[in-house]
Every structure is written in C-alpha cells, then in structure tokens.
Amino acid sequence: MSLLTNITDQLPNVDGLLTTARSNPGASWTALGALVLAAVYLSTRSAKPKNLPPSPPGKFFVGNLADLPRGPEEWKAFKKLGDTYGPVYQLSILDRHLVILGTVKAALDLLEKRSAIYSDRADFPMVGELMGFNWTVPMQHYGPWWRLHRRAIHQHFNENAVKLLWPEVERTNTVFLHLLQTDPKGFWEHCRCTGIVYFAGADTTVGTMHAFFLALALFPEHQITAQAELDAICGGSLPTLQDRHGGGGKRMPFVEALYSEVVRHYPPLPLGVPHRLMQDDEYEGMLLKQNALIIPNAYAMLHDPSTYPNPDVFDPYRFLHPDGRLKTSEEMMDPRVVAFGFGRRHFVDDEEWLMIATVLYLFDVRLPEGAPRPSEVMCSGIVSSVDKFPAQITIRDKKREALLNEAYEREKRV
Secondary structure, X not given: OOHHHHHHOOOOOHHHHHHHHHHOHHHHHHHHHHHHHHHHHHHXXXXXXXXXXXXXXXXXXXXXXXXXXXXXXXXXXXXXXXXXXXOEEEEEEOOEEEEEEOOHHHHHHHXXXXXXXXXXXXXXOHHHXXXXXXXXXXXXXXXXXXXXXXXXXXXXXXXXXXXXXXXXXXXXXXXXXXXXXXXXXXXXXXXXXXXXXXXXXXXXXXXXXXXXXXXXXXXXXXXXXXXXXHHHHHOOOOOOXXXXXXXXXXXXXXXXXXXXXXXXXXXXXXXXXXXXXXXOEEXXXXXXXXXXXXXXXXXXXXXXXXXXXXXXXXXXXXXXXXXXXXXXXXXXXXXXXXXOOOOOOHXXXXXXXXXXXXXXXXXXXXXXXXXXXXXXXXXOOOOOOEOOOOOEEEEOOHHHHHHHHHHHHHHHOO
C-alpha cells in the first residue's frame, strides 16, 4: 500500500462530491453548497504567511492536489519537485500541509536535533487500526507510552547490547542459508524468515535482501570481487560478525562497500514514515505549520550527485579509496544514516551484513540462461522492494556445502 494513499485517504472526497452532482441532478445543489461552504471557510481563514516553504502554484480550493505524485516510484517525482523548489518545499491540499525534506542536513536538523516537536506520527487508519499495527512504536503518537517504549528499545538494542544477540542472529541466519541450499528457487520467500529475529525491521531487511540478490544477478563482476575478499579473510570458515568487527574495525572493505551501495541504490524506505509537527516552527527563515506532515525523501538524499557522483550508476567503488581502503563517513556519507529511517539501527545493520557475507561466501547467484534482464523499478509503499525475478542460486563447491551442513546440524542440536 502506497504511503501517499494513506495520506490522500484522509482528505475530503472532492471528486466524490462532483461525481454525485453529475450523476444525480437532484443532489447537485447539495454538492454545490458543500463546495461553496468549504471554499468560503478556507478563504476566510487568516491570510497565507509569506514565509512558508516554496511550493508549486496551487489550484483554487484543492491546492496542490494535482501536484501530489502517485506511483510508481513517487519518490522520484518528489525529487524532481525538489530540484525545482529546493531542498525543503511544501505541498498544500485544502488545509493539510506536506513538507518534503530532500537533504540529509534538513532531515537531521529537524527530525533529530528538534525531535521533541517532530516525533509525533500521522494517523494511518488502514495500517494502524484496521491492520492492528497501532501498538508498534513507528505508529504510536508521541507521549508517555511512546517514550517508555523508546527507552526500552535504546536499553536493549544499543550497540553494546546488540552484541549479546549475535549468537541468535547467526543461528537464524544458518536456517536461512539452509533454506537457500535446499530450495534455491524459493529465495524470494526465504528472505522473509529474517522477521523471526527482528520483527520491527523485518520489512526493510526483506527489501534490502531482495535488492541484494538483484544486484548480484545484474552485476556479477562485483560478486566475484566480494567472494575473493571473503575467501582470503575467512578461509575455510563461515563469515561471522566477529569477522566484521574484530580487530577494532571492518576487515572486508569491498563487502562493506557492496552492502552500502545496495542500500544506497535501492533504499528500502525511499520515503520515510511521515512525522507530524506538534507546533509551529521556523527553519532557515521558513515557517513550518503545526500539524504539517514532514516527509524525508531518502531517495533524493541517496541520489544527490553532490554527495554521490553519478548516483544512478551502481558502483560499490564509490565507497573505497583507490588502494582499496574503505572511506570514512566523513569522506563519503554512510547511506544507512538515512536508508532505514533516522535513528539507531545497529541490529538490522549487523543482521543484513551477515546474510550478505554468508550468501556471497557460500553461493553463486546468476540469472537463468536466456532470462530477460529484471526490472530495477521499485514497488510503491512505505517499505519498498524490487519486483520479483527468477535467479539461479548454486553452492560454490562441495567443501562449502559440507561446511553449511555441519553448521545447520550444529544449530539443530542447540
């Protein structure tokens, strides 16, 4: 379900009124009266402030309704509007305001540095009440209950606490690898087993893993480079999280770069979950109105040519120095800062890295012979993913097959 569908569902049904008037002349006066009353109400409200964020010219009564992008990949249309109106711009529909943030600076300035007034959420009746997810932290309104849950999350999922969960992450990952080995054609569905470990990040992890398999199928040369690095570091053992963090730093720069480029090129949250502004605020001379929905366009941030040259090209080497060393976050922004939503994501980061590293170590991923090139178009939704495609996944050799079998039998006995 598209994020914008949730937003527009909350707007008055102007089209419905007009349709009713056309199909039922007897009701036309009622429909016309409703429109006139609404127009009078809006026109008599206080004059529009001059320092609102830039915005496309609006139409009478409905404002920027016609400018609201609709799928597929509406984040690209939002980016195009940002190229015209700037990194912070506004779309107004009746009396509802959407403020789109197109740069990392704006998102961090507002959503993190001023989180006390930007942490509330919009109402999404379909996802919240009807589907039963209103109890989850991303859907909760800001308040005591929300703060209680956030405090618990920070306590149990901070960087140090997450290390205690490494054995469980590795155990579940072994099950995932066994599924790939025994039923490689079902890889698309097997990615969803990650939700067993981390429900709150399951959808973003699934989206990232689907994109990872697509990248391996489309760019086999990067797969070969990553496999050579893993073979040199891990030898005859499965990659572990200790391999990643041991020695005080990341030991496999190309694997890290490949992971970063997958997340950058195919962001799982191209449009972050909207935040609701709890009071009027001013940012760089612009007035942001209370109750405005603040939407960070992660896709625009991760495809900004001033940050990532040639952003539409899939290129892991952008994160590496010519000598193969991994660039620091000061030299090249880590895309995970924005790709998973703003905040702490140590757990999902390690989980995804382990899945990526072990798949590369054990398997070759190719397109089936004669198969058409898969589409890179991502489906619309709060959490996005590439379209399903066929892949040929084979174990690299008998030694790795035996290694995986031993690991799986060991986990079965735990």
